[in-house]
Amino acid sequence: MPHLQGVSRDAVILFPPTLDEYITADNPVRFIDAFVDSLDLEVLGFQCVIAATEGRPAYEPADLLKLYLYGYLNGVRSSRRLERETQRNLEAMWLLKKLTPDHKTIADFRKDNLTALQQVCREFTRLCKELELFGGELVAIDGSKFLAVNSRQRNYTPEKLRRALKEIDEKITRYLAELDEQDAQEQTVTLVAADELRTQIARLRVRQEHYQSVQAQLERSGQPQLSLTDPDSRSMPAGQGTVVGYNVQTAVDSKHKLIVAHEVTNTVTDQDQLAPMAQQAKQALGVETLAATTDKGYYDGEQVQQCLAQGVTPYIPKPHTSVNQQRGLYTKDDFTFDRQRDLYRCPAGAELTFRFATVESGRATRYYATPACRTCAVRARCTQNKGGRRITRWTHEHLLDDMAERVKAHPEIVAQRKALSEHPFGTIKRAMGQGYFLMKGLLKVRAEMSLTVLAYNLKRVLNILGVPKLIAAVA
Template sequence: MPHIQGQNRHSEVQFPPTLDEYIDAENPVRFLDAFVDQLDLAALGFERATAAVEGRPGYHPGDLLKLYLYGYLNRIRSSRGLERETHRNVELMWLLKQLRPDHKTIADFRKVHSDALRGVCREFTKLCKELELFGGELVAIDGSKFVAVNSRDRNFGMAKLQAILKGVDEEIERYLKDLEQQDAEMAAVQPEKTERLHHKLERLRKRKATHEAIQAEMIAQGETQISLTDSDSRYMVGGTGTVVGYNVQTVVDAKHKLIVAHEVTNDVTDQLWLAAMALQAQEAMEVEEIEAVADRGYYDAQNVKQCVDAGMTPYVAKPPTSKNGPLGRFTKEAFTYHAQADEYECPAGERLTFRYESVEKGRLKRHYKRSASVCRACELREHCTANPAGRKISRWIDEHLLEEMRERLKANPQIMRQRREMSEHPFGTLKRGMNQGYFLCRGLTKVRGEMSLSILSYNLKRVFNILGVEAMLAGLARKKNGK
């Protein structure tokens, strides 16, 4: 039996009479086209939203925005890749009305419109709210490291620089000894070897001068590390190892795992971002009360207080930071606080009373202790403290907020598992499913605009699967008509 045969390449083909007939009703490009067309691009900050009276005509920013949204949805992010697709992709021919911008025009559009792209992402978040796609009851906050356009070899910390300079000095010393020996013994016999040693010494001295200049710049800027290709990127620990990149923060709503807020930072840890991200989510969904869950990397007393003051209920597990735990001694949790008496009760039943107050890292703390003589005579002393003055306990003035949060977590332990399912799903989709775990732009400002395109493309994919294109178009029409 013969194989399935194709058509003759030279035979005439009768195509449909219009390009529109190639695009069915559920094709995502129909929504992209309608969504961008209803945006106020000038108000969002896009240049050339209104054509200039004089000069060479430019591309409408709406067309270039449609091109990028299509590209990020379909794993095509480079400007050259997008340029190629405009020549051969039927969906893009329909979406751009057969426009074919060159790769430099495409690349420049993304570079100069960082804030505007963030605004487009917020506009789609507003649409999702109007379509009632947010639950507005529980959100998960998490961070993940995305790779920057900066190799590890072009990132330097103080310890790395000192090790490099030490190694260079040792090499220079070795070559100087070789030269000294060469001059004394056989310079006249092997002059070419002496010349090679001088060349190597010159290269080493230039290398030393380069790294000393980097070290001086780092000290002058007051930084602990410096990156040469993307100066805003930082060396940080990610989930699968270390990367030179950025720390991307997201807030995911529990109802459909949609990202309601995001931010890009070069902070190497998540600790100071709990309240900022929770407040962004609260504003985006326009809710007064919300539950926010995050992993222990976000544990920070001041951030927890900010969340509670804003009407939110935070869930963050406390990391094991006590030095006593690994030594087999009682941690602070083994002591019971009696609020009415303002005292702590130790495991031996003794009371630690208030002694004085202090301010540490901007927080007012109260300090409690028992007399040294009582502690020295205690049978549990070796399990409690090695301090000759006895065991001391400090208490933040608002520590009851942390204690209440700890009790909530004990009563609802499954919420941490739910957090993992909510927050890690979007990052996995972005990095693996959509191949967007690395940036193409350089600099924090440009990277933030690029990340907005990634977040928007993720949310678009989710909503396409949840509602379908026709339902989204209907919702867009209702929004446009103010219904």
């Protein structure tokens, strides 16, 4: 049996008379077109919505926005690749009505409408809320590191600069010593020629001046680290190593794993992100109360206190960071607190009573101790302090005790965190290939992330409802 044969390239083919016939009724580009047309771009803050009366005609912001939404939905983000899509992709041709803007026009649109692009993402979130796609009861908050346009070699800390300058100084000293030794011995033939040594020393001097300039720049900035390509990016721990990038925070609703709120920061850890993200999620969902679950990296008493004041009930497992545990000694968890009597009871049965209150690192702290440590039989297993064991307690630590009881009573809520939070990040980074930024600067990457989040949510909603229902919702 012969193989399948294609049509001859010289054959005359009758294409459909209109471009619209190539686009099926359930093609996502039809919703993109209807969604953008339903937006008031001028209210959202887009530039050049009203055409100028003079000068060369400009592209409508709606057309360029449609192109970007289509591109991010299909993993095409760079302006040059989007330019090519408008020239060869039937869906892009239909969406832009065969307009072919150049890559600079496309890139400038994204750069000039940073805040407006974030508003478009919020508009789609509102649409999801109107379609009752959010449960509004539980969100999972998590963070992930996204790569910046900045290599690790162009990120500096004081310690990294100190080591680099020290290494250069040692090399220069060694090369100079070799030159002096050659001069003293009057050698004409050596392993490394004198002129080559001088060339290497000159190169080291140039590097030394560069590092000294970076060091001075870092000191003037007052920041703990400095990135040369993207000044807002930071070196952050990620997985088994470090990356130079940004910390992307998301709050994911438990009903359909849709992202209800997101933020991009350059803070290295997640510790101070709980309350801001919980508040954003609560506002986006429009609810009075909300439950939020996170991992141990968000465990912070003041953040928990702020959440409770905002009507958000956090579920965070307590991390084990006690130094005494590493030493094989009793930890604070081995002591029982009596809230009514305001005292701790140690494993040996002694009572540690309140002694004094102070403020440490901005936290109101209470100290508890007992004289029984002097004659305690298990003192060697409890403390190495000559003055006996002391227990510190944050003034509002009862909030953390209550949260520990909630976590213990509802382990299923904490168990949902990974399934909810990791799904969007995995889809965005692996399936969509958008685990890195193309733009530089915190304001720009925030706009870029808004397009990515919108594309992720749109993919989910298209699978849940389908194109016809979505078009009907914005009609």
